Amino acid sequence: MVTLLEGGAYLLNGTEIIPDNQEAAAAVAAKTGKQMNKEEASKETISYGILKSHNTSGNMDSLKIKFDKLTSHDITFVGIIQTARASGLTKFPIPYVLTNCHNSLCAVGGTINEDDHLFGLTCAKKYGGVYVPPHQAVIHQFAREMMAGGGKMILGSDSHTRYGALGTMAMGEGGPELVKQLLNQTYDIKMPGVIGVYLTGEPVKGVGPQDVALAIIGAVFKNGYVKNKVMEFVGPGVERLSADFRIGIDVMTTETTCLSSIWKTDKEIEEFYEIHGRKDEYKELAPGEVAYYDGMICVDLSAVRPMIAMPFHPSNTYTIQEVNENLEDILDEVEKRAAVSLDGAVEYSLRDKVRNGKFCVDQGIIAGCAGGGFENICAAADILKGQYIGADEFTLSVYPASMPVYMELIKNGCAATILETGAVMKTAFCGPCFGAGDTPANNGFSIRHSTRNFPNREGSKLQNGQIASVALMDARSIAATAANKGVLTPATEFDGTFGKYKYHFDSKIYENRVFDSKGVADPDVEIHFGPNIKDWPAMCSLPENMVLQVVSEIHDPVTTTDELIPSGETSSYRSNPLGLAEFTLSRKDPAYVGRAKEIQKAQTAVMEGKCPVEEKPELAPVMGTIRKQYPDVGEGNIGFGSTIFAVKPGDGSAREQAASCQKVLGGWANIANEYATKRYRSNLINWGMLPFLIEEGELPFTNLDYLFIPGIRKAVEEEQGTITAYVVKEDGLKSFTLTLGDLTKEERRIILEGCLINYNRV
Structure with a gap:
């Protein structure tokens, strides 16, 4: 189904793979008549060409990328624009689309969600952007329909910013990276590795795109095969x-932890652009005659079978047949993994879902940027035709990804077919993907064609003793399960026929409702603010020396951004930095916020010209111990703050708040064995936080210990490779070593200034 080459490979004429070994160069020459080395052949990938055309550095080893377009949704655009405004924004320099697909319901927090929407509309008018009202489209569907272009690059403040199938290299990053683009700065990365994904065969009947995706994710996530690569x-x-x-x-x-994606294009993609009235945006893309890839994933599409990603990660994959045939063993394995993810906070069991030897689920959802596409829903309708979902516990909800898709489903009758079954059709909304819609009952089990199945992604709250869980599946098998009244069923058991539905895009829907400034800014427009929209608090520059208190210690193999800052229930507070910060680590370590605030008192005192020890007397013995070895450390040259340790933090969402919430609570650093994603590490840096690395093994410190890092500012300025830090003990300072990893010149300056806002004000 999916195999991985151990090393790199040459691809000849897009159809023949030659593994990289001692005979590779000779084999390439014999077949093509060309002498090609790796360096030359790596320039023949599609990725290299697109990156080169957007690089402004003149050095393809160290890229400075300027994107063609930007996109954000209503959980992120307020913070991004507020940051950019604080940094001197006067106009959007490139097309910037603001969608409203996350806080669409305006059901929590009174007026604050609609205040955010009006903020977005008025900013689109003032700075020259595009505003997509709630329920019109989810962020990525609108981008596919109206923004993508062959050979273009798009940056979005959502981790699933991926339009590679349309020939657009797109990346999802935290908000500060979009701020840089709005201020005519660049996205700075080393040239990423490029991994080929070589597809052969053809999917069998009943297999859908989510099945193929989950098969790939299951093969590459744990081993990091594509991490930070294209x-x-x-x-x-x-x-x-x-x-x-x-x-x-x-x-x-995105769930593989790759940096981005790109596909070769053909007539199918040209037709997509033509259907959407943008044929001139099509560009044929293909690798050169001889292209070199840093790795190769070989996928036999004909061998893929309906898949399921069991809780609580998209990489926890099995075929549905495996689950049904080995229920007891697999459920036992899932429950053991869940105990780690949930920290034993609640009792969790799936065995009560087994009835008469069959695994029964409580809910099905087909939604969002992954599941809400036209073909997925048409296929689901074909499977459900003439069936009904029953009058018991099982429910099914379907969310088309945009109003044009919804309209076509109404016109071709698929919407009616689905509604006749007892299922519900809803408008474009991302809530089921991040925990703000269709929460099942306690202990409920939901199967979803959406993007993630982390804990609480279905809306339950561990801190309240609630637990439900999500498994990821393709829309086709969700429909087959629904037709079987909730009994887990692969779509390959469907013995009917799938129709061939022609899609017609109705552009009038957007023309009549979406605000498009056409890039013309109106500086006279007043921005609409609401009581929940707050400015960022003042942040100081990096001190010469630093005392950090460890206020949380997390030893899970991977820590998601959902665990660092919860998703669903916090979404209404994303425009209020201090209000949102109250939720930091609330699911993982409820004591974190109080501890961080306590040590923050000392830094607040420093910024106000007061004595930190008077504000926090327990620092007196800490400073006494430090001064025995460093007598010059004291007033005017020291800062105080908090840090957390996590083994591998930052998997999942691009949300910058996973870092900024720590920062506004006085966080100065993270300490980790490894960072799960580039985007989380970038978020730390852009908020002026030190992304420390420590070697795996027994830690030299424990939770609540104080750490002293002398000369930290000088270390960053001078690009020191290793940093000596100390654990402050009663009997003296105990040294250990930290590193910061690779940092660009600009990243170092951001850390030194204390955050991106300060950097841009200098």
Whole structure:
């Protein structure tokens, strides 16, 4: 189904793989008549060409990328624009689309969600952007329909910013990276590795894009095969997939921890652009005659079978057949993994879902940027035709990804077919993906064609003793399960026929409702603010020396951004930095906020010109111990703050708040064995936090210990490779070593200034 080459590989004419070994160069020359080395052949990938055309550094080893377009949704755009305004924003320099697909319901927090929407509309008018009202489209569907272009690059403040199937290299990052683009700065990265994804065969009946995606994720997530690299989809199997099918695979590449994705393009993609009235945006993309890839994933599409990602991660994959045939063993394995993810906070069991030897689920959801596409829903309708979901516990909700998709489903009758079954059709909304919609009952089990299944992604709250869980599946198998009244069923058991539905895009829907400034700013427009929209608090520059208190210690193998700052219930507070910060680590370590605030008192005293020891007397013996070895450390040259340790933090969402919430509570650093994603590490840096690394093994400190880092400012300025830190003990200072990893010149300056806002004010 999915195999990985151990090393790199050459691809000849897009159809033949030659593994990189001692005979590779000779084999390439014999078949092509060309002498090609790795360096030359790596320039023949699609990825290299797109990155080169957007790089402004003149050095392809150290890229400074300027994107063509930007996109954000209503959980992120307020903070981004507020940061940019504080940094001197006067106009959006490139097209910037503000969608409203996350806080669409305006059901929590009184007026604050709609205040955010009006903030977005007035900013689109003032600075020259595009505003998509609630319920019109989820962020990524609108981008596919109206923003993507062959050979272009798009940056979005959502981790699933992926439009590679349409020939657009797109990346999801934290808000500060968009702020940089709004201020005519660049996205700075080293040249990423490029991994080929070589597709052969053709999917069997009943297999959908989520099945292929989950098969790939299961093969590459744990081993980091594509981490921070670009996935480039090639091979003869590509042409056997529709545009919608490719899009469905592509959006899930985020869950592999890759940096971005790109696909070769053909007539299918050209037709997609033509249908959407943008044929001139199509560009044929293909690797050169001889292209070199840093790794190769080989996927036999014909061998893929309906998949399920069991709780609580998209990489926890099995075939549905495996689950049904080995229920006891697999459920036992899932429950053991869940105990780690949930820290024993609640009792969790799936065995009560087994009835008469069958696994029964409580809810099905087909939604969002992954599941809400036209073909997915049409296929689900075909499976459900003439069936009904029953009058018991099981429910099914379907969310088309945009109003144009919804309209076409109404016109071709698929919406009526679905509604006749007892299922519900809803408007475009991302809530089921991040925990703000369709929460099941306690202990409920939901199968969803959406992007993630982390704990609480379905809306339950561990801190309140609630637990429900999500498994990821394709819309087709969700429909087959629904037709079977909730009994887990693969769509390959469907013995009917799938229709061939022609899609017609109704552009009038957007023309009549979406505000498009056409890039013209109106500086006279007054921005609409609400009582929940707050400015960022003042943040100081990096001190010469630093005392950090460890206020949380997390030893899970991976810590998600959902665990660092919860998703669903906090979404209404994303425009209020201090209000949102109250939720930091609330699911993982409820004591964190109080501890962080306590040590923050000392830094607040420093910033106000007061004595930190008077504000926090327990620091007196700490400073006494430090001064025995460093007598010059004291007033005017020291700062105080908090840090957390986590083994591998930052998997999942691009949300910058996972870092900024720590910062506004006085956080100065994270200490980790490894960072799960580039985007989380970038978020730390952009908020002036030190992304420390420590070698795996027994830690030299424990929770609540004080750490002293002398000369930290000088270390950052002078690009020191290693940093000597100390644990402050009663009997003296105990040294240990930290590193900061690679930092660009600009990243060092941001850390030194204390955050991106300060950096841009200098």
